[in-house]
Amino acid sequence: MSLPSLPLFHRLAGQPVVVLGHGEAAEAKRRLVLRAGGKVIEDLAEGIDIGARLAFIAHEDEGACQADAIRARGAGLLVNVVDKPALCDFTTPSIIDRDPVIVAVGTGGASAGLAKALRLRLERMLPQGLGALAEALYAARGAMRTRWPTGPERRRALDAALEDGGALDPLREGRDVAGWLAGAADGASGRFVIALRSDDPDDLTLREARLLGQADAVVAGPRVAAAVLARVRADAMRLAPGDAEPHGGIVVVIEAAA
Structure with a gap:
């Protein structure tokens, strides 16, 4: 299953960003750019001259939006036109900030309301101390x-520590990175077989879903549902039955539902 877009985090500190338009939509984009440390430029020609790479366009007139989007894109800028996904090179997600942890929820411009509702639900789940855990892991590299x-x-050991109930479970407080390092065990490895009961990924057990998310390589035939394969770690090696399997790591063989 392909991604409708590629989520990226763009560093804006000190960088010029073009924001065109008036009203609350344009002001919201200006606040977002400033919050990320960017410099708001309100003239497209000036932004092009000084090397801006992003442009937010929020005119009320659709013709003006299309004209500025064409000009900006022609100059090599990536463009976001507020509430007009068809004119966008990128969209802005709903953001949860646990500095330096950032969780972004996007719908590709389909529904900002849905992204906001999911963000509010997730925000209640994520501890305020999540940023401190990230900083401690950075210091322990x-x-x-x-x-x-x-x-x-390292990835397998971290996967084991960060999973539900693990020593560094990110959804609970009181995690001790130094203590974990002192007594940490190596992460799981080996060859595992998942015999699917249906094509619905919601029927996966917690263990099966965890294995798919941690796998180094996945072996699956053409009858395995795309919805199940979407649960596999994005950069895992994808193999067909009969292909040579890698030595070491986690190899998961998925057997299609009868």
């Missing part, structure tokens, strides 16, 4: 490299 020299080893 050297120690983790010493403990687990390769990237896959």
Whole structure:
């Protein structure tokens, strides 16, 4: 299953960003740019001259939106036209801020209201201390490299620590990164088989869903439902039955539902 768009986090600190238009929609985009540390430029020609890479367009007149979108895109800028997904190169998500952790919920411009509702629901679930956990893990990178020299080893150990009920479960308070490092075990590895009961990913057990999210490689035939494959870690190796499987790591074989 393909992604409708590629979510990215764009660093704006000190960078010029064009924001065109008047009214609350344009003001909301100006506030967003300023919150991210960007410099608001309200003239397209000036923005082009000084190397702006992004443009938000929020005119009330649709013709003006289309004209400025064409000009900006022709100059190499990525364009967001408020409430007009068909004219957008990118859309802005609803944001949960647990600095430095940022959770962004987007619908590709289909429904800002739905994105907001999901963001509010998730915000109640995520502890305020989530940012502190991220900072502690950043500070421990050297120690983790010493403990687990390769990237896959580190990822598997972190997966085990950060899973539901793990030593560093991000949805609970009181996590101790130093204590975890002192007694941490290596993460799971091996070959696992998931025999699907249906094509509905909601029928996966918690263990099965966790394995798909952690897999280094997944073996699946053409009868495995795309909705189930969408639960696989995005950068996992995708193999067909009979392909050579990698040695080490987590290999998950998915058997289609009868």
